[in-house]
Every structure is written in C-alpha cells, then in structure tokens.
Amino acid sequence: xxxxxxxSWLFIHKWSSLVxxxxxxxxxxxxxxxxxxxEIEAASQNHGSQQNGPPSASQGLPLDDIVxxxxxxxGGVPLFVGFSQDDAIITVTTGPKPSSPESDMRLFxxxxxxxxxxxxxxxxxxxxxxxxxxxxxxxxxxGMLFLGVMGVLFVxxxxxxxxxxxxxxxxxxxxxxxxxxxxxxxSLDTHNLLGIVTLGWALVVGITGIINAFAxxxxxxxRDGELARMVSAxxxxxxxxxxxxASIDRxxxxxxxxxPGLSPQFIGFPGGAWSSAHHYAIFFQGDTxxxxxxxxxxxxxxxxxxxxxMATMPALNQALxxxxxxxxxxxxxxxxxxxxxxxxxxxxxxxxxxxxxWLRKNASDIDRRVDEILSGAKADMAx
Amino acid sequence: MSSSTRIARQSLAQVFWVxxxxxxxxxxxxxxxxxxxxxxxxxxVILLALPLALSTHHWRRSASTxxxxxxxxxx
Numbered sequence: 001x002x003x004x005x006x007x008s009w010l011f012i013h014k015w016s017s018l019v020x021x022x023x024x025x026x027x028x029x030x031x032x033x034x035x036x037x038x039e040i041e042a043a044s045q046n047h048g049s050q051q052n053g054p055p056s057a058s059q060g061l062p063l064d065d066i067v068x069x070x071x072x073x074x075g076g077v078p079l080f081v082g083f084s085q086d087d088a089i090i091t092v093t094t095g096p097k098p099s100s101p102e103s104d105m106r107l108f109x110x111x112x113x114x115x116x117x118x119x120x121x122x123x124x125x126x127x128x129x130x131x132x133x134x135x136x137x138x139x140x141x142x143g144m145l146f147l148g149v150m151g152v153l154f155v156x157x158x159x160x161x162x163x164x165x166x167x168x169x170x171x172x173x174x175x176x177x178x179x180x181x182x183x184x185x186x187s188l189d190t191h192n193l194l195g196i197v198t199l200g201w202a203l204v205v206g207i208t209g210i211i212n213a214f215a216x217x218x219x220x221x222x223r224d225g226e227l228a229r230m231v232s233a234x235x236x237x238x239x240x241x242x243x244x245x246a247s248i249d250r251x252x253x254x255x256x257x258x259x260p261g262l263s264p265q266f267i268g269f270p271g272g273a274w275s276s277a278h279h280y281a282i283f284f285q286g287d288t289x290x291x292x293x294x295x296x297x298x299x300x301x302x303x304x305x306x307x308x309x310m311a312t313m314p315a316l317n318q319a320l321x322x323x324x325x326x327x328x329x330x331x332x333x334x335x336x337x338x339x340x341x342x343x344x345x346x347x348x349x350x351x352x353x354x355x356x357x358w359l360r361k362n363a364s365d366i367d368r369r370v371d372e373i374l375s376g377a378k379a380d381m382a383x
Numbered sequence: 384m385s386s387s388t389r390i391a392r393q394s395l396a397q398v399f400w401v402x403x404x405x406x407x408x409x410x411x412x413x414x415x416x417x418x419x420x421x422x423x424x425x426x427x428v429i430l431l432a433l434p435l436a437l438s439t440h441h442w443r444r445s446a447s448t449x450x451x452x453x454x455x456x457x458x
Contacts, residue, residue, distance in 0.1 A: 166398055171389050174401040175441030193441060196402045197434035200409025289419045325417060332416035332424040339431045346435070 001167045006370050013160035018358065020153040021351050027147070027209075028348045030134040035329055035340045037127055044125075053088025053113030057263045060088060060112030063248040069115065070094055074106040077242040080274070081267040085285075088113040091121065098242060098271025141216055148213025154206045161195050168192060168373045184360055188372075191353040194346045201343045208323035215320055219273060222317050230299055230309040231276045239277035240270050246305035251280045254307045255298035261287055265295060270302045278302060293325055294318050405434040 033040065054060065067078045070092035079100065080093040090112040095105045109118040136143030169176075169192070177189040228235075252264065262284035268274030275281035279299040285292045298310040312318070325331040329340030412430030415423050 165402070166395060169398045170392050173390055175437065175444075177441055177445035179445045189445075193438055197405055197438040199402065200406040200434070201413070201431065204410065204413055289423070290417055293417070322417070326413060332427050335428040336416060336424065336431070339428060339435070342435050343431075346438070 003370050003374070006164070006167060006373055007366060009160050009163045010366065010369060010373070013157060013164055014358070016153045016156040016160060017351075017354055020150040020157065021355060023147065023150040024154055025348060025351050027134060027150075028344050028351070030130045032341060032344050033127070034130055034134060035337050035344070037131075038330065040127060050111055050116065050118045051084075051087040051089045053111055055083075055085050056088050056090035056112035057083035057085050057265070060090070061115050063252060063267075065115065066090055066110050066112060067092055067248060069110060069117065070108045073108055073117065073120070076100070077269070079105060079269050079272050081248070083264050083266060085263060085265075089118060098239065098269065098277075144213045144216065148210050151206050151210035151213060155203065155210070158195075158199065158202055158206065162199065164373060165192060165196060184357070187353045187356045191350055191357060194350045194353075198343055198346045198350065202347055204326055205329075205343075208327035211320055211323040212327055218317055218320050222313060223273065223276075226311070226314055227276060227281075227297075227299070230311060231279060233308075234276065234278045237278060240302055242270075245270075245302050248280060250305040251300035251302070252282060254300055254305060255282045255284070255310065258298060258307055258310055259284065259296070262296065263287070268297075275299070279308060290322075293331075294321050401437075405437065408433045 060066075063081060067081065071078060071094055074092075074094035076094050076096045077098055078092055079095045079098070080091075082091040082093075084090065088111045089109055091107055091109045093105050093107050107121040107123075109121055110116065111118055132138050136147065139146070175193055177193060178185055248267065252267075255264075256262070265283050265285045266274075268281040268283070270279055271277050274283070276299065278301060280302045282298045282300060283295040284298065286294055286296070294312070296310065296312045299308045300306065301308050313321075329336055408430045412427040415430065416427030
C-alpha cells in the first residue's frame with residue numbers, strides 16, 4: 001500500500017470516526033442498560049402472579065371483552081392490541097381518535113385469562129428516557145435519521161479501520177499489545193486489537209441500527225404502497241366510523257382460518273399507522289424461530305369481519321423485522337445479553353482509545369502517522 | 384519483549400486469517416442464535432465469546448509482562 005493510499009484511508013477513518021464518536025458513545029452508554037430492559041422492567045414492575053395463565057396470543061377471554069374494558073378505562077377508541085407468546089398479559093392501546101399521534105395514546109395491560117387489569121403502562125422513567133435518547137434523542141424522525149447517518153459513519157470508520165489494519169499489522173503477530181511501549185503505542189495496540197475482534201459484531205449492530213433508523217419511513221412506504229394495493233377496492237371510501245367496528249374475535253377467527261397454526265403478535269386498528277382506514281390488520285408471526293421475527297398481516301374488513309387479503313410483507317420490511325433482534329441481542333437468553341454488553345464495552349473502549357490517539361500532541365502530523373502505520377508501528381516509537 | 388514482538392513481513396493472508404476466523408465465528412454465532420433455541424443459543428454464545436476470550440487472553444499476556452512506564456493496571 002502506497003503512502004498516498006494510506007493517507008486517504010487515514011483521512012476517511014479520522015473524519016468518519018471524529019464526527020460520530022460522541023454520538024456513538026451516547027448510543028453505547030444508553031444501549032448498555034437497554035440490553036437488559038426486560039429484566040429491569042420485570043424487576044421494577046413486579047407483576048407477580050398477575051401474568052399467570054395461558055399465552056394471551058392463543059387463548060383467554062374474548063378480545064371484544066378485553067378491548068371494551070380498556071376503552072372504559074381510557075376512553076376514546078382502540079388503536080392496537082398486543083399479544084404475549086409467553087404469558088397471559090395482553091395490552092390495549094387507546095386514543096381519542098383512530099389517527100391519534102403517539103403522544104395522545106394510552107396503554108393498558110390485562111390478564112387475558114382473568115380479565116383483571118394489570119395497570120396502565122406509562123411511557124416514563126429512566127428506561128423510557130434511555131430508549132428515547134437511543135432512538136431519536138427526543139427529536140422524532142429527524143433525530144432517528146440523524147442517528148442513522150451516524151451509523152453509516154460508524155460502518156465507514158470500521159471498514160476504513162480494517163483497511164489500515166493490514167499495513168499496520170504486517171510485522172506484528174495477531175493480538176500484539178506491546179507491554180513495554182509508551183502509553184500512546186499501548187492505546188494504538190488496544191484500539192487495533194479490540195477493533196478487530198469486535199469487527200463482526202460491530203458491523204452487524206451498526207448496519208441493523210441503520211436499518212432501524214429508517215423504520216418509520218419503511219412502515220409508511222409499506223402502508224402507502226403494498227397495503228394500499230391489497231385494499232385497493234376500498235379506495236375513495238370514507239374512513240370507517242369506530243361505532244361500526246365489527247367483532248374483533250370474529251375477525252381473528254377469519255384470519256386464523258385462512259392460515260392455521262400462526263400466532264398473532266398484534267392488531268392494528270383502522271386509521272392507524274399499521275392499517276388502512278377500513279381494516280383490522282392482524283399481524284401474525286411465523287412458526288419457526290427465524291420466521292417468528294417476520295410478520296404476515298391479515299387484513300380483515302372491520303365493518304363486516306370478512307378477510308380481504310393476507311400477504312407477507314415486502315423484503316425491505318422483512319429485513320427491518322429481522323434487524324431488530326440482531327440489533328437488540330434479545331433472542332438468545334441471558335448469556336447472549338452478557339456477550340452484547342461485553343461487546344458494547346469493548347466498542348466503547350475502541351472509541352475512547354481512538355479519541356486518545358487523536359488528542360495526543362502532533363496528531364495532525366499526518367506523515368508521522370503514515371510512518372507509524374507503514375513501519376508496523378516500530379516497537380519503540382516515541383509518543 | 385518489545386524488540387521480539389516484531390516479525391518478518393507477513394502476507395495479507397497471514398495478517399487476516401485470525402481476524403477472518405473471528406469474523407466468521409461472530410457472524411455464525413449471530414445467525415445461529417436466530418435460527419433456533421436450545422443448542423442453537425448455546426453454540427451462538429460460544430461462537431460469539433471466542434473473539435472476546437481471545438482478546439482477553441492477549442491482554443492478560445501483555446499485562447503479565449513487566450512495563451517500564453505504565454503503572455496503571457487497566458486489564
């Protein structure tokens with residue numbers, strides 16, 4: 001690799017990381033507790049026996065009954081019903097009108113086996129603040145897209161770092177952390193070692209994070225494209241009045257008859273972000289471990305309770321769904337979560353050592369840095 | 384040990400075979416965990432733990448060798 005090539009890659013590596021480092025450190029720091037959000041929430045909410053019973057996705061009291069209870073508590077109209085595959089907890093989201101924004105929504109949870117209210121879930125507290133910071137920094141869609149761009153820079157920094165790893169390691173065995181060297185060389189060696197061992201994980205979490213940042217536009221594109229085509233016969237009809245909603249249980253039975261064996265994950269009510277203006281959109285998850293992350297919506301006419309259409313979502317939306325577990329690390333139990341945490345800490349250390357390398361004196365002397373890389377960073381190079 | 388850390392110039396394949404192995408191990412683990420529960424999850428954890436274990440090993444090796452100017456123990 002020529003000096004000129006190394007210089008160009010150093011330039012890309014330096015600026016892609018410098019611009020994104022502070023945001024990436026924030027994402028790591030907020031992401032770390034979010035890995036364990038299930039455990040933290042379970043400990044703080046302590047449902048006790050309130051969740052006991054068969055999975056709410058498969059059986060329990062009629063859905064119409066549960067939804068009516070939620071509407072009595074929250075007023076307005078139902079917007080979403082969420083099922084659990086593990087316990088009897090079922091959630092119902094309500095809002096003043098079918099197209100209510102998220103800020104006007106209220107979320108109630110019940111035990112579907114007994115009908116007992118388990119309480120209103122308020123979007124507040126430390127975990128909620130961390131999640132908002134991590135997702136959009138309280139800035140909504142612009143914040144999400146901005147963090148998506150930071151993700152792109154992160155991936156660019158990883159790839160340029162990988163390119164620079166080659167000339168640097170030409171004369172050093174894998175894993176070298178030169179013990180007698182200066183602090184600066186130690187930072188450099190650590191940066192390279194931790195950077196290269198976290199490479200695969202960091203690329204996957206970075207790329208899936210970018211995909212997640214575009215979740216809202218992707219969902220909107222699906223609703224305005226694929227979904228609109230599925231229900232094209234309804235075009236031009238006035239939105240359905242909630243007073244005329246048919247039985248949800250009947251709708252569910254119709255959808256289940258069309259594709260037996262699938263388990264429902266949630267229902268989007270007419271007029272919301274996840275349905276048309278006239279349909280219950282019942283989202284089923286697949287019955288294998290992989291397809292359980294991919295949703296298939298059944299669109300049931302919310303006035304007549306008859307099935308209009310059922311189709312798997314487009315490839316981009318499926319990629320979005322598969323990218324969620326791969327970003328959150330919540331699909332393989334406790335041990336996988338601990339690995340996620342360790343990888344996050346290692347990534348933070350790569351970011352910090354990278355900053356240290358930039359902050360040292362004469363860091364702007366690009367020729368010296370090229371020498372350092374070309375020579376395999378001579379063991380006794382001064383700081 | 385510092386002078387003995389340097390070795391003869393390696394080919395790209397020599398530089399990258401361990402990183403490639405670790406990357407394959409990580410990606411394999413990530414995907415394997417998605418495809419099932421039980422042994423899939425255990426294998427995923429082992430494959431993903433491999434890069435972490437290897438870096439810890441190299442860290443410990445360097446920490447156990449005497450240093451001249453760094454008194455802080457960061458291992």
